[in-house]
Amino acid sequence: MYTSNNACSVPTSFWLTGIPGLESLHIRLSIPFGFMYLLALVGNITILAVIKMERSLHQPMYFFLCMLAVIDLVLSTSTMPKLLTIFWFGARNIGLDSCLAQMFFIHCFATVESGIFLAMAYDRYVAICDPLHHTSVLTHAVVGRLGMAALLRGILYIGPLPLLIRLRLPLYRTRIIAHSYCEHMAVVTLACGDTRVNNLYGMGIGFLVLILDSLAITASYVMIFKAVLGLATHDARFKTLGTCSSHICAILVFYIPIAISSLTHRFGHHVPPHIHILLANLYLLIPPILNPVVYAVRTKQIRKRLLHIIKAETRPR
Numbered sequence: 001m002y003t004s005n006n007a008c009s010v011p012t013s014f015w016l017t018g019i020p021g022l023e024s025l026h027i028r029l030s031i032p033f034g035f036m037y038l039l040a041l042v043g044n045i046t047i048l049a050v051i052k053m054e055r056s057l058h059q060p061m062y063f064f065l066c067m068l069a070v071i072d073l074v075l076s077t078s079t080m081p082k083l084l085t086i087f088w089f090g091a092r093n094i095g096l097d098s099c100l101a102q103m104f105f106i107h108c109f110a111t112v113e114s115g116i117f118l119a120m121a122y123d124r125y126v127a128i129c130d131p132l133h134h135t136s137v138l139t140h141a142v143v144g145r146l147g148m149a150a151l152l153r154g155i156l157y158i159g160p161l162p163l164l165i166r167l168r169l170p171l172y173r174t175r176i177i178a179h180s181y182c183e184h185m186a187v188v189t190l191a192c193g194d195t196r197v198n199n200l201y202g203m204g205i206g207f208l209v210l211i212l213d214s215l216a217i218t219a220s221y222v223m224i225f226k227a228v229l230g231l232a233t234h235d236a237r238f239k240t241l242g243t244c245s246s247h248i249c250a251i252l253v254f255y256i257p258i259a260i261s262s263l264t265h266r267f268g269h270h271v272p273p274h275i276h277i278l279l280a281n282l283y284l285l286i287p288p289i290l291n292p293v294v295y296a297v298r299t300k301q302i303r304k305r306l307l308h309i310i311k312a313e314t315r316p317r
Helices: 023-053 060-089 096-129 131-137 140-158 160-168 184-188 196-229 234-267 273-298 300-314
Strands: 013-016 093-095
Touching: 013 096, 023 060, 023 273, 023 300, 060 096, 060 140, 060 273, 093 096, 096 131, 096 140, 096 160, 096 184, 096 196, 096 234, 096 273, 140 160, 140 196, 160 184, 160 196, 184 196, 196 234, 234 273, 273 300
Parallel strands: none
Antiparallel strands: 013 093
16 A cells, blocks of 8 residues: 555555444344345345246236346345455455445446336336236337346446546545445545545435436326226225335335435434444345345235245155
């Protein structure tokens, strides 16, 4: 590491603290975090396998669900293995390039997930408001293009974050990141020099993704609810809304933890640092755990296929 005269330095690596203030509990904390990570892996791989095997699930909504499962696997795997090595082995060191790569994957795929939820909202809107044209509008090719658009948007939005750090912020006051992973603001706050461009870009992307996507999703559901209220019978309204329940639950599971974590980070100045870090880790773990549960419980075809597999495995041979 090169050290300059003004006590700032050019780091080749950073030092992640894990959960600051709870170092003595790291081994104990590894048990629930390891279990949650295992649940996320098993749940999302199971969803992918069930949809692949069950031909009746080869529909737009379930293709989007497969995309969510892959995204959730990437998000959880971007952070949890490193966190567990910190807990178990004290392996806190992370190279500069590895840190920036982790930052990119976390923020990029969180952005992609928001885009997939927006695409799913469009799918539900077409299915309910224009059911006769649903299959012709949401073809397999269109679903693929929507997924690719969400991925490209994530890359275009988030790609500049690590590049701006690399190009504009070579010097740092310390290499110790008071976090369990390389979150954008946790790295930027350590930098020497002018960080306004990095801060403004990060806030702008947060606004574009969270605020505009959530507004677009809300607008689609306002139109859906108007269409549902126009149905003739209570049973028809209830059944139609039931097709949206899994998507609504998944949206809440994704946006609520992010909103809580962001609000405590911005305004919870008296909240202990370890609470901030725990919330930041949980918002990357809760959706990967709960999304498979929500869709397995709320979707009849997935539930039936899972029960069929379980019965086949437990049948005496």
